[in-house]
Amino acid sequence: MTFYERVKNKLRKILSAFFVIAIILHCSVASMAASDALIDKAKKYYYGQGVSRNLNMAFKLYLKAAQQGSVDAMFVVGGLYMMGYGTAVNKDEAFKWLYNAAINGRSSKESQRILGQFFMAGNGVPQNYEEALRWYTLAAEGGDSEAQSELAYIYFSGKNIEQDYEQALYWFTVAAKNGYPLAQYNMGILWYTGNGVPGADTKKAYAWFSLSAASGNASGEAAKAFIETILGEDELKSAQEYAMQLYREIKNVRKVVE
DSSP: OOHHHHHHHHHHHHHHHHHHHHHHHHHHHHHHHHHHHHHHHHHHHHHTSSSOOOHHHHHHHHHHHHHTTOHHHHHHHHHHHHHTSSSOOOHHHHHHHHHHHHHTTOOOHHHHHHHHHHHHHTSSSOOOHHHHHHHHHHHHHTTOHHHHHHHHHHHHHTSSSOOOHHHHHHHHHHHHHTTOHHHHHHHHHHHHHOTTSSSOOHHHHHHHHHHHHHTTOHHHHHHHHHHHTTSOHHHHHHHHHHHHHHHHHHHTOOOOOO
16 A cells, blocks of 8 residues: 555544544534423423413423433432322432433532432342432531531441531531431530530520421420420520520521611
8 A cells, every 4th residue: 555545544433433423513512402302392391481371291301311311310300209299209200310410510408418318228229328418418518407417427427438517517417507306406415415515504405495396396395395494594695695596596586786
């Protein structure tokens, strides 16, 4: 083979490679465009924009886009399966699509918490405490109060991880100050028993039980009522004042300085 023929063959191979890449890119762009069109149409049916609202049709369109590889659609489909909007509730399918979306970069603090719950329970997916901790932590750091409370309980109980009272108190406090009633109740338990805190403090326990009760938590109400029977008049007044102090801090209630 002459030098000219070798160069010609090499150029042919290079051009063929570029041609294949161009086809792949074209197909990819076309697929993305098709998915975007499906999502736009799905949104119209979901919100009833220009058409009669039809959640079932919206779900079908979102699902088709998800099956074509749209990560945003995967996220939405997972949520629809979870809530039973436009389709029957299906937790296995919800996990599959939310997990697919999450590992491809699309998640929310709520979906991260849901993934943590699935992995913790081994519900529809092999139980994996490391994965559960990973997703709970992401959700907690993102501001999900329920995840913060559940993460605190994991650290407090030392369930399949090293027990860490400092982390438990931190996350229970964050969740409680974010207004999560169960975390407020658990803060009351910590201060009443002295577990995970510097020492038992009935006044602080009462304050947290009171906040939990005010949010409608029945256990918090029962605990608050019990502590009222063992506190003296001055102690109860001090405990109630501390509860109001916490309430103002949580609700960001303050006097405006003129």
